[in-house]
Every structure is written in structure tokens, then in C-alpha cells.
Amino acid sequence: MKIYSADQIYQAINTTIEKNKISSNELMEFAGIQIFNWFHTRMQGAQVPIHIYCGIGNNGGSGLVLGRQLLQHGYNVHTYVVNFSDKRTKDFLINYDRIKEFKVWPRLLSSGEEFPEMNKEDIIVDAIFGIGLNRETSDWVKNLIKYINASDAYTVSIDVPSGLYPNHAPEDKEAVIESNFTLTGQAPKLSFFLPETGIYMQQWEALNFGFDQEYLQSIETEVELIDKLEILPLYVPREKYAHKGIYGHSLIVGGSYGKIGAVTLASSACLRVGTGLITAYIPKCGYIILQTSLPEAMVICDEDEKNITKIQYDIEPKAIGIGIGLGTDAATVKALKAFLKTNKAPLVIDADALNILAVNKTLLKSVSKGSILTPHPKELERLIGKWTDDFDKLEKTKAFSKKYNVVVIIKGAHTITCYADKLYINNTGNPGMATAGSGDVLTGMLTGLISQGYDSVTAAILGVYLHGKAGDIALTGLGYQALIASDIVEHIGDAYLDLFKKPEEPKEAEAPKEEPKKRKATQVRRKR
Ligand SMILES: NC(=O)C1=CN([C@@H]2O[C@H](COP(=O)(O)OP(=O)(O)OC[C@H]3O[C@@H](n4cnc5c(N)ncnc54)[C@H](O)[C@@H]3O)[C@@H](O)[C@H]2O)[C@H](O)CC1
Numbered sequence: 001m002k003i004y005s006a007d008q009i010y011q012a013i014n015t016t017i018e019k020n021k022i023s024s025n026e027l028m029e030f031a032g033i034q035i036f037n038w039f040h041t042r043m044q045g046a047q048v049p050i051h052i053y054c055g056i057g058n059n060g061g062s063g064l065v066l067g068r069q070l071l072q073h074g075y076n077v078h079t080y081v082v083n084f085s086d087k088r089t090k091d092f093l094i095n096y097d098r099i100k101e102f103k104v105w106p107r108l109l110s111s112g113e114e115f116p117e118m119n120k121e122d123i124i125v126d127a128i129f130g131i132g133l134n135r136e137t138s139d140w141v142k143n144l145i146k147y148i149n150a151s152d153a154y155t156v157s158i159d160v161p162s163g164l165y166p167n168h169a170p171e172d173k174e175a176v177i178e179s180n181f182t183l184t185g186q187a188p189k190l191s192f193f194l195p196e197t198g199i200y201m202q203q204w205e206a207l208n209f210g211f212d213q214e215y216l217q218s219i220e221t222e223v224e225l226i227d228k229l230e231i232l233p234l235y236v237p238r239e240k241y242a243h244k245g246i247y248g249h250s251l252i253v254g255g256s257y258g259k260i261g262a263v264t265l266a267s268s269a270c271l272r273v274g275t276g277l278i279t280a281y282i283p284k285c286g287y288i289i290l291q292t293s294l295p296e297a298m299v300i301c302d303e304d305e306k307n308i309t310k311i312q313y314d315i316e317p318k319a320i321g322i323g324i325g326l327g328t329d330a331a332t333v334k335a336l337k338a339f340l341k342t343n344k345a346p347l348v349i350d351a352d353a354l355n356i357l358a359v360n361k362t363l364l365k366s367v368s369k370g371s372i373l374t375p376h377p378k379e380l381e382r383l384i385g386k387w388t389d390d391f392d393k394l395e396k397t398k399a400f401s402k403k404y405n406v407v408v409i410i411k412g413a414h415t416i417t418c419y420a421d422k423l424y425i426n427n428t429g430n431p432g433m434a435t436a437g438s439g440d441v442l443t444g445m446l447t448g449l450i451s452q453g454y455d456s457v458t459a460a461i462l463g464v465y466l467h468g469k470a471g472d473i474a475l476t477g478l479g480y481q482a483l484i485a486s487d488i489v490e491h492i493g494d495a496y497l498d499l500f501k502k503p504e505e506p507k508e509a510e511a512p513k514e515e516p517k518k519r520k521a522t523q524v525r526r527k528r
Pocket residue numbers: 013024025027028031055056057058059060062084085087089128129130131132133134135136137138158159160185209
């Protein structure tokens with residue numbers, strides 16, 4: 001699913017208006033009706049008090065359209081205008097006049113006003129700011145936002161939770177609406193998926209605001225949300241007459257005394273994801289362990305008992321996963337430096353190999369073409385330096401990816417794959433996966449996918465998706481706390497199989513049921 005920037009949304013609105021010869025107010029009316037339908041389907045006339053807070057921009061305008069529609073259908077609506085500036089948009093004013101046809105006018109809220117009475121059981125609609133927020137709000141608006149949050153009432157935000165900027169984190173973390181449900185126009189926004197800004201929302205649903213589909217499809221977006229629909233075209237089915245040789249020989253380099261398990265996890269994940277052959281390159285102490293725990297894997301040992309001190313092997317790997325459980329022993333650092341200078345195979349660089357690169361940045365130039373780095377945020381900071389917020393983090397990561405021509409996977413709640421200027425946001429996975437060895441499993445999967453011939457960007461997107469999906473499937477019957485990395489490995493197969501399951505039909509919200517017809521006597525008899 002494409003994720004549009006604020007400018008692209010504004011462009012889409014203008015294109016829609018020009019192309020379809022409609023006014024912006026008709027577009028706003030259409031959007032407001034979609035939002036009304038969302039409420040009406042769920043509330044079916046319930047008289048729960050609904051408090052709609054409208055800014056003086058177009059987000060507020062759509063809030064007024066919603067208010068008018070709800071009033072027309074007999075709902076218990078209170079609308080307020082959050083008077084944060086005297087610059088009212090045209091469409092706001094049109095709808096401000098139209099809603100005045102109703103006996104109860106919107107109440108104007110300005111600095112120093114008493115805030116409206118509300119109860120926990122009420123419903124709040126946040127139509128204060130949309131994607132047009134472009135500077136810090138004044139204190140009284142911040143206090144209103146905090147007041148709304150303190151009400152604990154169920155809050156529905158229109159387009160975005162008010163107080164969120166499209167391209168940087170909020171200055172005041174308290175002055176953002178905590179939204180239970182966000183009804184966003186056409187597609188979710190980048191801020192929905194970043195650690196600092198995603199926390200202000202629970203659920204979101206993209207509603208069709210009537211923006212021109214052809215235009216939306218035609219524009220190239222920098223950001224994409226990745227789910228099953230986007231994965232299916234990437235998956236390459238297996239031919240009938242396959243032999244292990246065509247699925248590549250993977251090499252996993254890692255392990256040190258007491259951390260051989262990382263290599264076992266990565267190697268088994270590499271097999272499960274479909275590599276043809278796998279060899280593990282480990283210190284001697286791991287030989288029996290690996291040969292016993294994973295008979296499918298071949299093993300080559302370093303001459304040292306406890307650490308990797310010289311990386312040399314007589315095989316031709318198609319991909320190499322390196323760094324898991326590696327340790328940062330001086331001899332290991334030397335070995336990695338020598339290895340990077342001669343290696344040509346694509347790498348998946350993780351854990352301690354990343355930390356060694358971060359301390360020896362000149363080595364980054366020797367990283368082979370088509371390599372993938374898989375830092376968690378702390379490892380990323382060692383590589384690209386401190387960032388001011390999650391948006392700045394992404395800018396710095398894109399620059400890093402371009403500079404060294406590597407794919408960077410930023411692991412987190414929504415793992416983001418970054419290559420040059422593109423960001424692919426993963427939509428699978430769960431908090432149970434924040435567990436020891438989960439990253440080792442991902443490294444193994446990525447290595448195994450490159451070995452099968454996927455290019456590194458596709459391998460990254462597909463691998464991250466399957467890793468999260470396997471973790472989601474493993475969750476059933478386990479719960480977050482009990483999920484461990486081996487469970488993810490065990491369910492890689494299920495994640496593949498799930499690709500081909502028909503997506504369950506989206507449940508249409510039940511229309512009000514009519515009375516079941518009385519059965520005729522004859523029908524009952526026949527049944528017997
Ligand atoms: N047909 C349409 O345009 C539709 C638009 N919708 C949604 O409306 C917003 C975009 O509207 P816009 O007026 O550009 O922005 P906002 O509604 O977010 O209003 C902000 C408004 O206020 C000014 N402003 C920004 N920051 C501040 C501040 N801190 N203090 C004071 N004033 C501020 C800014 O200049 C704007 O004028 C978007 O969410 C669309 O999705 C409808 O929802 C659908 C149809």
C-alpha cells in the first residue's frame with residue numbers, strides 16, 4: 001500500500017478537484033459522508049453524546065460535515081470550533097454556515113474559555129488538525145488536547161490524531177490527541193508506524209475520501225506499507241524438477257564460546273526458509289554442538305577453540321550471514337577486516353559484525369555489493385550517529401544506504417527496510433518477538449533467501465515479512481511472554497503456507513437484522 005506525503009495528499013486533492021470538475025467543498029462533503037457512514041453503521045442511532053472538536057482548517061471542515069450529517073440523523077451531537085487562528089479556510093466557512101441551519105450552533109472555544117463538560121462514556125471526534133499542522137500550537141490548544149485526553153472518552157481522530165506533524169515528532173509529547181480509532185483519508189501516514197508517533201493511536205482505517213484513484217496509483221511514493229498483498233508478487237514458486245544445488249549454498253559465520261546457539265538458530269532458520277545447502281563457520285568449541293543439533297548443516301571450524309580468528313573456507317557460498325554471536329575479540333576484528341577485503345558474496349551483517357563496522361567505519365567501503373545490514377536502533381545509532389527524531393533517523397539511514405549502497409533493515413515494532421530513497425514498512429510481527437535470538441533467526445532467513453536468488457531488497461522485504469508472520473502464527477497458544485526464537489523458526493513454513501490462504505472476507509458491518517420469518521408448519525414437518 002502506497003503511503004503518501006502531505007504534499008502528495010494536497011496534490012491529490014487539487015488533481016481530483018480539477019479532473020472531476022468538482023469543488024473542494026463537494027470533496028469535503030463526500031469525505032464527511034464516508035466518516036458519517038462509519039459512525040452510523042456502528043452506532044445505529046444510539047444516543048451516546050458525541051463531542052466534535054473542529055479546527056478552522058479543512059480537517060475541521062470535515063468535522064462540521066460529519067456533525068451536520070449526524071444531526072440530520074437524530075444523533076446527540078455537540079460541535080465546538082477550536083478557534084486557534086482567525087484564518088478560516090473557505091470550506092470550513094461553508095460548513096460552518098450550513099451547520100447553523102440546526103438549532104444548536106457550534107460553540108466557539110478560545111483561550112480562557114471553560115472546556116465543555118464530557119463523560120467517560122461519551123464519544124469524542126478529533127477534527128482539530130489534520131495534515132496541515134505546520135507549527136507548534138498555542139498553550140490553550142495544548143491544554144484542550146490534554147483535557148480531551150484526560151476525559152478517557154473513546155476518541156476518533158479524523159485523518160490524523162491532532163498534534164501530529166507529517167514530517168517530524170511533536171515538540172510537546174503531551175499535546176497530541178490519544179486516538180482510539182483514526183479514520184484516515186485514502187492511506188495511512190508515515191507517522192502511524194514510527195516508535196515516537198505511532199504511540200498516539202491504537203487502530204486506524206483508511207476511508208475512501210474520493211481522491212482520484214488514477215492519480216493516486218500513478219504517483220511514486222517514497223514509503224510503502226508491506227503486507228500479504230505486496231508480498232505475493234515477490235514470492236518465487238518452486239519448480240518441479242528442483243535440486244538442492246539451485247537453491248544455493250548459504251554460509252553462516254559466527255559464534256563464540258557460550259554463544260553457539262545463535263549460529264544454530266540462524267542456520268536452522270536458513271534451512272527452513274529454503275536454502276539448498278548450509279555451512280556454518282564457527283570456533284572449534286561449537287563443532288559437536290552444531291553437528292548434533294542440526295544434522296542438515298555442514299560445519300567448518302576456525303583453528304581457535306573459542307573465537308573466530310581467521311575466516312577461510314573452500315566452498316562458494318551464494319550468501320553469507322555474519323556477526324551473530326561473533327563477539328568482538330581483537331583476533332575476530334582482525335579476521336573480519338581481512339575477510340571483508342577479499343569477500344565478493346552478498347552479506348547479511350548483523351550483531352557484533354555491525355558493532356565492529358561501527359568502530360572501524362572505513363571497513364564499510366569494503367562491504368560487498370547487494371549486502372544487507374540488520375541493526376536494531378542502538379546498533380544503528382553506532383553506525384549513523386544520533387538522530388533528533390524518527391523522521392531524522394530515516395533521513396540519515398537513507399543517506400547511509402546510498403553512501404555504501406547497502407540495504408538497511410531497521411528492526412523494531414514496524415521493521416523498516418531502507419534502500420536508497422525507498423522505505424518499506426513491515427506490517428507483521430508482535431511484541432513477543434522481542435526475545436533472545438529473534439534477530440539471529442532473521443539473519444538466517446535473509447541469508448537463505450539471497451541464496452535462493454532473491455535480490456537483496458526483495459530478500460529483505462520478504463524475509464522481514466515472513467519472520468513477522470511466523471512470529472504471529474507462533475503466538476497462538478503461546479502468548480507474548482512465552483514466545484521464543486525457536487518458535488519463529490518452527491513456523492516459517494506456516495508463514496509460507498499462509499501466503500496462499502484466501503484472505504478472510506472483510507466482515508461487512510452487519511446491517512440491522514430483520515425479524516426471522518416464522519417457519520410454516522410444512523417446513524418443520526419436512527425437516528423431520
Ligand atoms: N477537500 C479537502 O481539502 C479535504 C481535506 N480534509 C482534511 O483536511 C486536512 C487538510 O486541511 P488543511 O486546512 O490544509 O489543514 P488542517 O485541517 O490540518 O488545518 C490546519 C490549518 O491551521 C493552520 N495551522 C497549522 N498549524 C497551526 C498552528 N499550530 N496554530 C494555528 N494555525 C495552524 C494551517 O495553516 C491550516 O490552515 C487534511 O487532514 C485533510 O485530510 C478532509 O478530511 C477531506 C477533504
